[in-house]
Amino acid sequence: MKNSAIDKSIGQKMRDRYNGPFVVISRNRGGAYILAELDGSVFDRPTAAFRIIPYFAREKIELPPLDDFLDVSTQRLRELELATTTDPDDDA
Known part of the structure; x- marks a missing residue:
């Protein structure tokens, strides 16, 4: 995922431009992606498609079933999927 906070600041040449890798869980109605880290923690907000x-991977990464893998309830996951937000962090 692109770290767009550095694009707006001066003198951040040596900072990481990208974060990740993350697992794409699903996509919401607004077109943004719901991401999770490799340990199963889900981002609390959707991420815009242009940042992904x-x-x-060079080798296949085996992940357990989503219900066992994610740290959020299926109800919260459905709420994120039904949201129409494209990217709450995008100031443009």
Whole structure:
């Protein structure tokens, strides 16, 4: 995921431009993605599609079923999917 906070600041040349890798859980109605870290913690807000960079692992990463993997309830996951927010962090 692109770290867009550095694009707006001066003198951040040596900062990480990307964060990740993350697992795409689903997409909401607004077109933003719901992401989770590899330990199962889900982001509390959706991420805009322009910030997502595909990552192709050299080896296949086996993940358990979503119900066992994620740290949020299925009800909260459905709320995130039904949201129409594209990216709450985007100031443009």
